[in-house]
Amino acid sequence: MSQEDILAGLAAIVNEVAGIPAENVQMEKSFVDDLDVDSLSMVEVVMACEDKFGVTIPDTEVKNLNTVADAVNFIAANK
Amino acid sequence: MSRTVVVTGLGATTPLGGDVSSTWEGLLAGRSGITILEDPKFAELPVRIAAPVMVDPSEVLEPHEIRRMDRSQQLALIAAREAWADAAVDSVDPTRLGVAVATGVGGAISLMEQYDILKERGASRVSPMTVPMLMPNGPAAVVGLEIGAQAGVHTPVSACASGAEAIGYGAEMIRTGRADVVVCGGTEGCIHPLTIAAFAAMRALSTRHDNAAGASRPFDRDRDGFVMAEGAAIVVLESEEFAKARGAKIYATYGGQGLAADAHHIAQPEPEGRGVILAMNRALADADLSTKDIFHINAHATSTPAGDVAESKAIRKVLGADADHAPVTAVKGATGHLLGGAGSLAAIGSILALRDRKVPPVANTVNLDEGVDVDVVLGEARDLPAGDLAALSNSFGFGGHDVVLAFRSV
Numbered sequence: 001m002s003q004e005d006i007l008a009g010l011a012a013i014v015n016e017v018a019g020i021p022a023e024n025v026q027m028e029k030s031f032v033d034d035l036d037v038d039s040l041s042m043v044e045v046v047m048a049c050e051d052k053f054g055v056t057i058p059d060t061e062v063k064n065l066n067t068v069a070d071a072v073n074f075i076a077a078n079k
Numbered sequence: 080m081s082r083t084v085v086v087t088g089l090g091a092t093t094p095l096g097g098d099v100s101s102t103w104e105g106l107l108a109g110r111s112g113i114t115i116l117e118d119p120k121f122a123e124l125p126v127r128i129a130a131p132v133m134v135d136p137s138e139v140l141e142p143h144e145i146r147r148m149d150r151s152q153q154l155a156l157i158a159a160r161e162a163w164a165d166a167a168v169d170s171v172d173p174t175r176l177g178v179a180v181a182t183g184v185g186g187a188i189s190l191m192e193q194y195d196i197l198k199e200r201g202a203s204r205v206s207p208m209t210v211p212m213l214m215p216n217g218p219a220a221v222v223g224l225e226i227g228a229q230a231g232v233h234t235p236v237s238a239c240a241s242g243a244e245a246i247g248y249g250a251e252m253i254r255t256g257r258a259d260v261v262v263c264g265g266t267e268g269c270i271h272p273l274t275i276a277a278f279a280a281m282r283a284l285s286t287r288h289d290n291a292a293g294a295s296r297p298f299d300r301d302r303d304g305f306v307m308a309e310g311a312a313i314v315v316l317e318s319e320e321f322a323k324a325r326g327a328k329i330y331a332t333y334g335g336q337g338l339a340a341d342a343h344h345i346a347q348p349e350p351e352g353r354g355v356i357l358a359m360n361r362a363l364a365d366a367d368l369s370t371k372d373i374f375h376i377n378a379h380a381t382s383t384p385a386g387d388v389a390e391s392k393a394i395r396k397v398l399g400a401d402a403d404h405a406p407v408t409a410v411k412g413a414t415g416h417l418l419g420g421a422g423s424l425a426a427i428g429s430i431l432a433l434r435d436r437k438v439p440p441v442a443n444t445v446n447l448d449e450g451v452d453v454d455v456v457l458g459e460a461r462d463l464p465a466g467d468l469a470a471l472s473n474s475f476g477f478g479g480h481d482v483v484l485a486f487r488s489v
Contacts, residue, residue, distance in 0.1 A: 019143030043207040 001079065006053065006072045013048040017041050027069040035068075045071075055079045084250045084333040085322050086430055086486070088166025088315030090158040090264075093424060094308050094414050097134030098161055102424075103431050106413055106439040107460045111292040113306050113415050120272050126279040128291045129270050130308035130415030147208050148221060149186035150268030150309070151419070155218035156225060158311035159262055163226055166315035166327065168260055177230035177258035178223040179249035180313065181241035181265040183419030183476070186213035188271050218266045222313070230258040236419075238476030239381075241265050242312060243422025243484055247336035249316050259321040264423035266311035275307060281346060283383060295416070296443040297380035297409035298387050298451050305381040308415030312424035331430045334366030334469060334485030341479030348386045348475065352393030358481035359397040359471060366485035368469050370401035375438055375463060375470040376453075377429040380409035381416050388450040390473065395452050406456045406463075408432075412442035422474035426484055429472040433488040436463040 011025035018041045024034075031037040037045065042065075046057050049071070055078045057065075065071045091098065094112025095105030105112065113130045121127045136153035137145055145153060159180070189212035196204050211217055216234040223232035231252065235244040242265020249263030278284050285294040285304040295306040322329055339361060341354035349355075363370065376394055380387045387409075395402050410428050417424055432438050438461045447455055472484045 015143075017143060017146065019141050040207040040211075047204060047206075 003072055003076060006075050007068070009052055010049065010068065010071060013045055013052065017044045017048065025068055027067070027072065029068050030066055031068070049075060053079050081254045082256065083319035084253045084316050085319045086314055086330040086333060087317050087322050087327045088162040089330065089427055089430065090160065090162030090165060091310065091312040091424065091427060092132050092134060092154055092157045093310040093312070093417070094130035094133055097132070097139065099427065106410055106428060107437060109413065109440045109442040111413055111442050112308070113292050113294055115288065115291045121275065124272060124275055124279065126275055126284045126286055127288060128285060128294045128306050129275065130306055131270060132310050149189040149212040149217060151182050151186060151266045152212070152218045152221045154268050154309065154311040155180055155266035155313065156221050158264065158266070158313040159222040159225060162313040162315050163262060168315070168325070171260050173227050173229040175230055175259040176226060176228040177249065177252045177261040178219050178226070178228045178232040179235065179245040179252065179261060179263040180219035180222050181235050181245035181419050182215050182218050183236070183238045183241050183267055184269045184274065185215035186217055187269045187274060189213050191271060191273060222262055226262060228262070237480035237482065238478055239416065239418050239421050240474040240476035240480040240482040241419040241422060242424065243426060243472065243474035243482040244480070246314060246316070246423055246426055246484055247338070247482060250333045250336065253316055253318050260315065260317045262313060262315055264311065264313035265420040267418040267420045268309045269418070270307055270309050278307060285382065293443045295382045295412050297378065297382045297412050297441050298391065298447055298455050299444040300446045300448040302382040302384060302387065305383055305411065306415035308417045310414070310417045310424065311420050312417070312427050314423065314426060314430070329489050331433045331489055332487040334368060334487050335362055336365055336485070337362030337483040339481040341481065343479055346477045348389050349479070350389055352389045352396065354479060354481040355390060355393035355473070355475065356397055358483040359393065359473070362471060362483035362485045366469065366487070368485060370398045372467070372469040373398060373401060373405045373471055374468040375429065375432050376405050376407045377425045377432070377470065377472045378407050378409045379425070379473040379475045381411050386475070388448055391451040391453045402453050406438045406454045406461050408438050408456045409441050410439070412444055422482060425472045425474060429470040429484070429486050432463065433468055433470055433486055436465070437461070438463060
């Protein structure tokens with residue numbers, strides 16, 4: 001799965017969970033500051049990513065996922 | 080400090096329609112919003128009759144809104160948005176803006192869905208929104224966040240009287256000076272195999288499967304129980320001073336409320352109407368009305384064998400001969416029983432009856448029970464006279480809660 005595919009899948013999840021337009025979900029964006037994804041929505045995003053990409057994202061890792069790129073890179077490296 | 084309170088906005092989503100006008104039109108026409116539940120998940124139940132909302136929330140709200148809110152919250156938000164737009168309050172100090180939105184059951188469906196997920200997929204898949212979705216104050220909180228209310232966000236819970244109690248609570252916030260504007264009412268969205276099985280186990284529900292549309296028939300001699308419904312009804316109340324200063328359209332004046340409790344049984348109504356009578360008399364006193372002023376009553380009457388006749392006797396006892404000029408209706412023939420949303424829907428019925436000078440008929444009711452000695456409107460809508468009129472709106476709940484609201488025409 002390419003980085004583009006992961007980004008597209010993640011954008012679809014963020015759209016479904018938080019109602020953010022998928023095209024706004026870009027690599028350099030911060031979940032909290034740019035996309036207005038609150039901590040509860042972030043838990044939902046993580047759960048949906050685990051299901052969609054077959055990865056495990058431990059709670060200790062979630063706090064390091066500040067930007068979309070952080071999440072895409074983590075998924076790419078761990079799937 | 081006691082200030083006059085007026086009604087300036089209405090919102091509803093009900094089995095008769097997705098807004099107030101379609102709901103009111105349906106009530107005036109005596110149309111039924113009740114149906115057979117065809118979904119296979121209801122197939123094995125002793126009762127398969129209910130009244131779902133006519134416009135599903137998924138047709139109105141965004142997918143992420145649906146995802147984050149329990150159905151009772153979705154319905155409350157839809158009705159609150161309509162009421163808020165209707166009132167058109169363009170500017171209010173957020174610290175003077177309040178919310179009182181009630182529910183009878185709360186987020187039961189969300190709770191059960193998440194329990195299924197816990198069993199099937201484990202704790203790691205339980206939604207982080209579970210608690211906000213199941214908490215009974217969730218609908219009030221959702222509405223409060225929507226409009227930015229800071230004067231207080233409240234949730235009275237008194238089963239099927241909740242929606243009325245919320246309106247009374249909201250009015251008190253204004254009367255006592257805590258707020259200038261309050262969005263208040265009730266909601267319910269819990270049509271589920273378990274809730275239906277549970278009400279059916281109490282033998283509270285109609286089993287008229289051969290005529291589901293006609294299953295709810297308040298005051299009819301052949302009534303056999305209520306019909307579970309869902310929906311929300313929300314009103315915007317304001318201090319008269321605030322509403323007049325901004326040139327708001329005013330539907331009616333809030334007169335007052337009467338609260339009492341039966342102190343009799345957890346679910347059965349007290350047969351002599353002790354609590355009902357106390358609450359009606361208190362509403363008249365609180366609103367500074369006499370029985371001569373009452374020209375309409377929106378009854379609680381749910382279509383259960385025990386409740387309807389007891390209520391009609393209480394009405395006659397309180398109003399005496401003045402009951403002869405107070406035509407009685409009950410919206411539940413058309414809508415079924417909205418539980419936590421029922422009291423505020425009845426209030427909207429009373430408010431619109433005063434505005435339009437028209438009382439809707441009780442849908443489906445043909446033959447009045449012989450114990451009913453009040454003027455129940457059957458068949459067609461009834462005109463009310465011109466002049467200053469007042470109406471009462473009755474709401475009662477399991478637990479013995481009695482809530483009566485009074486409104487005056489403008």
